[in-house]
Structures are given as C-alpha cells and as structure tokens.
Amino acid sequence: MNDREFINAIDADGMPLHIAITNGRISHIGPQRASTPARETIDLEGLLVLPGFVDGHIHLDKSFVGDRWRPHQPVASLRERLAVEKRELASAPPIVERADALMRQAASFGTLAMRCHVDVDATTGLTNLHAMLEARDKWKDLLDIELVAFPQAGVVSCPGTAEVMEAAMREGVQVVGGIDPTTLDGDADAQLDIVFGIAERHGVKVDIHLHEPGDICIAQLERIAARTQALGMQGLVAVSHAYGLGDVSDGVVDRTAEVLAGAGISIMTNAPGEHAFPPVLRLRNGGVRVFTGNDNIQDAWWPYGNGDMLQRAMLVSYRSGFNTDDELRVALEMATEASAGVMGKQDYGLKVGNEASFVLFKAPNAAAAVAAAIHERVIVRHGAFWGGPAQLQLKAVQFATELRR
Incomplete structure (x- = not known):
C-alpha cells in the first residue's frame, strides 16, 4: 500500500498527473491513478506540479538577507568592491545567522539543493567555510548544499590562498573554485595549475x-577545456x-561550444542585467549544458x-528574449534538471x-x-x-485549498 x-x-505540459508516495519516494507517477491503494488521498x-528547484550558483556567506537594508555602494574596480564588502561584512550579523535566513527563504520558494561558493583565501582562512558547514548541517534534511572553495581575491596574486584552498578540501569541500586567471591573477597557467592540481x-x-571579456574569455575556456580533457574530468x-x-x-560561439561540449564543460549564467552573457540556446544547440543560479543576493555586490529560482528562470527568459513555451521551458530546465546534473544529484x-519533493x-x-x-x-x-x-509554519491542506481558489 502507498502512503x-x-x-x-x-504536469509541465498541462496534462493529467497522479503521484503516489511510499517512504518519501515516488512509487507511481503518470496520467492514470496508481493501481495500488494509498492510506491517504489528496x-x-x-x-501544476514542477520538480524542486536547484540553485546552481549562490553565495550564502555574502548575503545580508535577514539583516537591515544596506544601500548599494558604487565602485570603480574589483579591489574597491572587495574593500566595501569587507567593511560591510564586519558590521553584519554572523555568517551562520545570515546564511540561515537565506536558506530558509530559498527553501520556502521550493529550492531543495544549492551549489554554494564560499570565500576561502589567505585573509579569511577557513572562517567562512566553518560557518557554512555549521549552517549546512542545520538544513541537511531539507537542502542538499554542495560547497565550492572560492578564491574571491585571486589565487596566484593572493599568496597563501592555494594552501587554504587545499585545506578546505580536507574539510570536505566538494568543488574547487577559481577566478579570472588572466585579468585578476595575471598568470592563467599558474592559477589553472593550482586549481586543477587540487x-x-x-x-x-x-x-x-x-x-573576462571577449577573446580573453574564449582563450581561457580553451585552456580550461584542454586541462579538463587531459585529466579525464569530462x-x-x-x-x-x-x-x-x-x-x-x-x-566564435559555435566553435567554442564544440570545444566545451567535447570536454563536457557546463556553463552557468544568471543573466545579469549589466553584462553581456552567454547565448543560452546557441550553446545548448552546440551540446553544452547551461544551468543557472541566483549568484549574489542582497549583498555588497x-x-x-530573494532566493526564488522560478523568478531567476523568468529573468533568464526575459534577458534572453525567450517568448515561446519551449524557450520558457529551457529556462525552467536550467533551474532544475541542468543544475541538478551539474551537482550530480542521483535521485x-x-x-x-526518486525523492518525492516537488512544488x-x-x-x-x-x-x-x-x-x-x-x-x-x-x-x-x-x-x-x-x-x-x-506560510512557513504550514497548515498544509488549508493553504493548498486557498491556493486552488
């Protein structure tokens, strides 16, 4: 008997759908009722039933969600932005408290997994990482959080950071990050040696x-693809x-897409308002997996x-000029199956x-x-x-009834 x-x-196409659950997992799904009875029928x-959302790129340790409103401060350079961030974070509540507020908010919108980039460098050491490990443990039953050791200030240009990144791996971090190997570090090969070595x-x-812009970006992608293939990391x-x-x-996009697809490299875009960004459909047509995430949320950047991945899918659609149903479904896939695939989620x-979690x-x-x-x-x-x-403290049936009206 089903539970x-x-x-x-x-379903996503508007066709009839029935879902049976046993022990928290889907035991039947389709246009017909389950042949096995259930203890409870709802x-x-x-x-409409959609899969839970997966945020493929988020910075939980930077966000001010749960804190007071902090007006954005314009700057002229990356180094100035880092200085502003350092100053703002110094007066903010602890990382665990702020991350908890954002995780709660994201979960309330239907997010069930995240890839979280955490600042790890010679200055902060593993402080942010330890805070995120604590926050992650609190939410482990509801949010699957994959952690990235992110060298925000650079790797080669920030002596000691490589050693801290290495230490982060020993703490259980699942992904090693990098940033602008040429324009920030000034030595692409040296940074990539460190990142891929780790x-x-x-x-x-x-x-x-x-x-990085234009041709610098393309050259960097080719370097990354070559190293990926050399190490069998497709x-x-x-x-x-x-x-x-x-x-x-x-x-150039088409030629680069062929290189990326051959190396099994995925591309994340949040379709930011102030930048050019990757052409989603063109890359997908070239065989590249393209996924999305919220990136920075109400922080110094x-x-x-607000952590809502459906809103992010809408913004990707809007910025990409997606108007047809098929195109809008692409944006949804970027916020669900594609991001889940990058994280390696199996169920x-x-x-x-699979786990019976949906929206x-x-x-x-x-x-x-x-x-x-x-x-x-x-x-x-x-x-x-x-x-x-x-309604986080949910009276579920009442809320579902109100939603149907």
Missing part, C-alpha cells in the same frame, strides 16, 4: 568564475558567468534577489524511485508559471506538505 497519493494534478484539483589530488570538481568542470561568450560573434526529478502552483503549465514567476506555491518534501513563501 499517500496526490491526484488530479497536471485531491490537488488541477494544480582537483586531481582530492578527486573534486571544478567551478571557475570567469568575468562532466566535472563548470565555468560560471563566462561573460565573454556574449561579446563574440556567433561563429548588488542589491537584488532528483519526477520519476519513480505546486496554480498555473496551466510550466511555461505560464515561468513567464509569471508565480509567487504563491506549496512545497512538498519527502512526500508531505512542508511550506511555502507565505
């Missing part, structure tokens, strides 16, 4: 921030931002964001045997939900109602 069956829902009366020694993945390397892919011709998605919306299909960035929703975790952005 619970959700009946009369609709009629969703036409609500990855090889510890058997971890790689995710490199790349804000499918384990991502490049975040890759703004330069939005600066070059279609022909920019004032925007993710609306399939039999319910009052919408006719997935494209409509993305286009409207619908705020109201109900979260199901491990087969049971959990909460939503309007």
Whole structure:
C-alpha cells in the first residue's frame, strides 16, 4: 500500500498527473491513478506540479538577507568592491545567522539543493567555510548544499590562498573554485595549475568564475577545456558567468561550444542585467549544458534577489528574449534538471524511485508559471506538505485549498 497519493494534478505540459508516495519516494507517477491503494488521498484539483528547484550558483556567506537594508555602494574596480564588502561584512550579523535566513527563504520558494561558493583565501582562512558547514548541517534534511572553495581575491596574486584552498578540501569541500586567471591573477597557467592540481589530488570538481571579456574569455575556456580533457574530468568542470561568450560573434560561439561540449564543460549564467552573457540556446544547440543560479543576493555586490529560482528562470527568459513555451521551458530546465546534473544529484526529478519533493502552483503549465514567476506555491518534501513563501509554519491542506481558489 502507498502512503499517500496526490491526484488530479497536471504536469509541465498541462496534462493529467497522479503521484503516489511510499517512504518519501515516488512509487507511481503518470496520467492514470496508481493501481495500488494509498492510506491517504489528496485531491490537488488541477494544480501544476514542477520538480524542486536547484540553485546552481549562490553565495550564502555574502548575503545580508535577514539583516537591515544596506544601500548599494558604487565602485570603480574589483579591489574597491572587495574593500566595501569587507567593511560591510564586519558590521553584519554572523555568517551562520545570515546564511540561515537565506536558506530558509530559498527553501520556502521550493529550492531543495544549492551549489554554494564560499570565500576561502589567505585573509579569511577557513572562517567562512566553518560557518557554512555549521549552517549546512542545520538544513541537511531539507537542502542538499554542495560547497565550492572560492578564491574571491585571486589565487596566484593572493599568496597563501592555494594552501587554504587545499585545506578546505580536507574539510570536505566538494568543488574547487577559481577566478579570472588572466585579468585578476595575471598568470592563467599558474592559477589553472593550482586549481586543477587540487582537483586531481582530492578527486573534486571544478567551478571557475570567469568575468573576462571577449577573446580573453574564449582563450581561457580553451585552456580550461584542454586541462579538463587531459585529466579525464569530462562532466566535472563548470565555468560560471563566462561573460565573454556574449561579446563574440556567433561563429566564435559555435566553435567554442564544440570545444566545451567535447570536454563536457557546463556553463552557468544568471543573466545579469549589466553584462553581456552567454547565448543560452546557441550553446545548448552546440551540446553544452547551461544551468543557472541566483549568484549574489542582497549583498555588497548588488542589491537584488530573494532566493526564488522560478523568478531567476523568468529573468533568464526575459534577458534572453525567450517568448515561446519551449524557450520558457529551457529556462525552467536550467533551474532544475541542468543544475541538478551539474551537482550530480542521483535521485532528483519526477520519476519513480526518486525523492518525492516537488512544488505546486496554480498555473496551466510550466511555461505560464515561468513567464509569471508565480509567487504563491506549496512545497512538498519527502512526500508531505512542508511550506511555502507565505506560510512557513504550514497548515498544509488549508493553504493548498486557498491556493486552488
């Protein structure tokens, strides 16, 4: 016997859907009712079911969510921005407290996994990492958080950082990061030697921030691809931002996409408002996995964001000129299956045997939900109602009933 069956829902295409749950996992999903009865039946009366969201790129240790509003301060350089951030964070509540507030908010929007980049360098040491390990442990039953050792201030240009990054791997960090090997560190090969050396020694993945423009970006991607293939790390390397892919011709994008696809390198974009960014459809057509994340949320870098990955999918769609249903579905996939794939999640998605965690919306299909960035929703975790952005301490059936009206 199944524990619970959700009946009369609709899938991403607006077609009938019924989902049965046993021990927190999906035991049946399809247009017909389960053949095995359930102890409890919940009629969703036409609500849309989408998989839980996966934030492929977030900086939990930087955010001021849960703190007072801090007006954004314009600067003229990266070094000035780092100085502003250091000053602002010095007067902010502890990282654990701020990260907890943002994780709670993101979970309430239906996020169930995150790749979190944590500042790790010679100045901060492992302080931020230890705070994030504590915060992650608190939320381990609801959020799967993959940690990246992120050298915000550079690697080669910040002596001692490489050793701290190495130490972070021994603390259980799953991904080694990098940043702008040429324009920040001034020595691309030296930074990549360190980053890929750490990855090889510890058997971890790689995710490199790349804000470099045009031809510099393309050359960097080619270097990263060559190292990825040399080490047999296909499918384990991502490049975040890759703004330069939005600066070059279609022909250059196509040639670079072939290189990236051959090396199994994924590209993350959050479609930022003030930068060129990678052409999503062109890269996907070239065989490249493109995923998304919220990146910075209400911190010293920019004032925007709330942790809602459906809103992020809408922003990616808006900035990319996505208008058709198929295009809007691409943005949703970037915030769900693609990000989950980068994280290597094995039991993710609306399939039999997978964890029964999904999100319910009052919408006719997935494209409509993305286009409207619908705020109201109900979260199901491990087969049971959990909460939503309007009601964390959930009276689940009452809230679901109100949502259907």
